[in-house]
Amino acid sequence: MPLTLEIVTPEARVYSQTVDSVVIPTVExxxxxxxxxxxxxxxxxxxxLRATKGNVTELLIVGGGFAQVTAEKVSILAxxxxxxxxxxxxxxxDAMKRAEDALxxxxxxxxxxxxxxxxxxxxxxxxxxVKKKR
Amino acid sequence: MPSTRDIRRRIKSVKNxxxxxxxxxxVAASKMKKAQQTAINGLPYANLxxxxxxxxxxxxxxxxxxxxxxxPVRTRGIxxxxxxxxxxxxxxxxxxxxxxxxxxxxxxxxxxxxGTQFLARTKRAMVAEFQVHDRVPFAEVKVASEFxxxxxxxxxxxxxxxxxxxxxxxxxxxxxxxxVLPLESLKDFLDQLGKDTGTVRVPHADDREFLFEPGITExxxxxxxxxxxxxxxxxxLSAKASEHSAxxxxxxxxxxxATELLDDLTLEYNKARQAAITQEILxxxxxxxxxx
Numbered sequence: 089m090p091l092t093l094e095i096v097t098p099e100a101r102v103y104s105q106t107v108d109s110v111v112i113p114t115v116e117x118x119x120x121x122x123x124x125x126x127x128x129x130x131x132x133x134x135x136x137l138r139a140t141k142g143n144v145t146e147l148l149i150v151g152g153g154f155a156q157v158t159a160e161k162v163s164i165l166a167x168x169x170x171x172x173x174x175x176x177x178x179x180x181x182d183a184m185k186r187a188e189d190a191l192x193x194x195x196x197x198x199x200x201x202x203x204x205x206x207x208x209x210x211x212x213x214x215x216x217x218v219k220k221k222r
Numbered sequence: 223m224p225s226t227r228d229i230r231r232r233i234k235s236v237k238n239x240x241x242x243x244x245x246x247x248x249v250a251a252s253k254m255k256k257a258q259q260t261a262i263n264g265l266p267y268a269n270l271x272x273x274x275x276x277x278x279x280x281x282x283x284x285x286x287x288x289x290x291x292x293x294p295v296r297t298r299g300i301x302x303x304x305x306x307x308x309x310x311x312x313x314x315x316x317x318x319x320x321x322x323x324x325x326x327x328x329x330x331x332x333x334x335x336x337g338t339q340f341l342a343r344t345k346r347a348m349v350a351e352f353q354v355h356d357r358v359p360f361a362e363v364k365v366a367s368e369f370x371x372x373x374x375x376x377x378x379x380x381x382x383x384x385x386x387x388x389x390x391x392x393x394x395x396x397x398x399x400x401x402v403l404p405l406e407s408l409k410d411f412l413d414q415l416g417k418d419t420g421t422v423r424v425p426h427a428d429d430r431e432f433l434f435e436p437g438i439t440e441x442x443x444x445x446x447x448x449x450x451x452x453x454x455x456x457x458x459l460s461a462k463a464s465e466h467s468a469x470x471x472x473x474x475x476x477x478x479x480a481t482e483l484l485d486d487l488t489l490e491y492n493k494a495r496q497a498a499i500t501q502e503i504l505x506x507x508x509x510x511x512x513x514x
Contacts, residue, residue, distance in 0.1 A: 094270065098452070101266040116436050129278065130435040131444060154445055156274045163270055200361050 089123040093139055095148065095164045102169040103139075103148060110162055111138040112155050121157055128157040132164060134210040136172070136218050147172035149218055151211030168211050175215050184212035226498065229491040236487060240480035246309070247473035253356075254392070254466035260358075261389055261456075261463040268456040275405055275449055278432065287439075288375055289446045292404050298328045299370055299379030300399075301454065303386040303461040304337030310465055311472035313387055314340070316397040320385055321346070329379050331370055333363075333458065349373070358462050360455050367454040371447060374403055382450070384457050387464035393471060395464035402453055405446075 093110050095103040110121045113135030119128075132155050137148045153166035187208040302321065304314050314336045321330075321340070332338045332351040341348040352366040373379050382403040387395040434441045 096267045096270050098264050098267045100263050114435060119435075127432045128435065129274075129432045129441055129445075131441060154274070154441075156278075163274060165267060165271055165274070198361065200364060 089160065091121070091123040092161045093164075094161070095137075095150065095166060095169050097166050097169050099168075102166075102171070105139075105141070107139045107141045107146075109140045112162070112164070113137060113150065114155070121162055124159045125157050127159070128155075130155050130157075132166060134207075134214040136214065137164070137169075147218065149175065149211070149215045151214065152207055167207055170215065172218055175219055177216070177219055180212050180215045180219075184209055184216075187212070224490075224494070226491060226494045229487060229494060233484065233487045233491060236480055236484050240477055240484065243473050243476040243480060247470055247477055250466050250470035250473055254463065254470050257459070257463040257466045258389070258392075261459040264456050264459060268453065271449055271452060275445075278405075287442045287446060289403055289442075289450075290405055293380045295380045296327065297379050298324075298326060298381045298383060299331065299373060300324075300328050301331045301333065301366065301370060301382070301384045302337040302341065303384060303458055304332070304334035304340070305465045305469075306335045308336065309472060310469040311475075313395060313465065313468040316395075317385055317387060320397050320399060329373075331366065333366060349378075354458060356462070358455070358458050360451075363455040363458045364451050367451045368447075370454075371403075371450055384454060386457050386461040387468070389460040389463040389467065392467045395468055400457060402450055 090106040091108065091110065093103060093105060093107045094101070108123075112119050112121060112130070113133050115131045115133040118135075119130065121128075132150055132153045134151045135149070137150050139146045139148065149170050149172060150164065150166040151168035153164060155165070156163045187205045191202065191205050191209070300321075302317065304317055308314070317337070318340050322344070328347065330341050330346055330348045332341055332348060333354050338348070338351045350366075350369060352362070352369075354362045354366070370379070370382050374382055381401060384400045384402060386398060386400070388398040388400075390396055
């Protein structure tokens with residue numbers, strides 16, 4: 089029984105393929121999903137997501153969101169997501185620096201803005217960690 | 223027969239109109255492209271989110287969360303999304319027609335100046351109006367949706383619905399009433415929408431009950447308000463794409479009409495000019511004939 093993995097962000101559909109298994113970084117730690125998994129609804133944290141097909145493992149970075157798991161399908165609604173080989177360290181560091189600078193002048197920022205910037209930082213950190221590991 | 227000078231004056235003014243409408247068409251076209259792209263890119267996310275929610279709503283046993291409870295509807299809460307400016311064809315008028323078909327008690331919330339004016343003119347109960355910038359930033363739409371959620375939780379309104387021009391393609395915008403809360407009504411609407419667009423939603427084969435991590439309340443508390451905010455934002459994006467599309471089409475029609483009018487006027491002008499010359503020659507000939 090195949091497992092369909094679908095990752096979408098507000099900007100685009102990042103990933104949509106059938107895989108053998110997938111490891112999701114939830115807020116409570118990593119969860120491995122195989123076909124036929126019991127229906128599960130969970131919050132996704134910023135971190136690395138591994139999708140395995142045959143003996144190839146694809147690495148993606150997600151930046152928080154929700155995941156819905158049913159027996160045949162894993163749907164991930166992420167704030168942001170990127171495939172590991174597409175990460176550009178310079179771009180990430182830039183984005184992180186800008187977000188951090190903006191956060192330093194936090195006093196005049198609205199609650200929503202702060203949350204958004206913190207999400208950018210978390211996503212950036214997750215991308216850099218993966219990049220350094222490889 | 224109008225004099226050549228009168229016709230010339232009219233030609234000039236029609237030419238000016240054509241120039242303006244042409245410029246506005248180009249502006250609308252470039253804005254349209256951007257707005258359509260944003261609306262279309264966000265669609266998979268919004269659809270998946272709605273899908274997740276709909277299947278969730280039907281499978282949760284304890285419907286303790288206020289967003290999931292179907293209350294007896296006393297007052298509907300409707301967010302009317304219109305444009306700030308006119309010159310966009312029948313876009314707003316179509317929405318107003320939908321509004322005037324509603325006879326149950328409703329409280330209105332408005333995004334867009336045209337809608338606000340309409341609600342005020344027809345003396346409907348309007349609770350609040352919100353300003354949303356042309357780029358439709360999430361934060362600005364969120365203000366409106368958060369306010370409506372607050373009113374919903376306080377029991378001021380028993381539903382949250384949105385009336386907006388749903389973007390189908392550049393030529394077609396469908397005035398739509400879209401239910402957002404409670405989620406029970408969402409499923410019917412999704413089925414309907416699926417029929418309209420020709421995509422049949424396959425019900426999940428797996429009908430076991432959901433596990434929630436970290437816990438059902440945590441997940442629902444995070445997911446549901448986020449869903450409403452995001453959904454309304456997506457709707458506003460679609461409305462914006464519709465606005466620019468409708469405006470471009472309206473301006474294109476205006477430009478075409480001006481061109482046609484210009485052709486007619488030019489023809490008339492040439493006829494009048496020719497008639498005047500003929501007349502003059504006739505007069506000269508007659509004068510010479512009588513002098514001889």
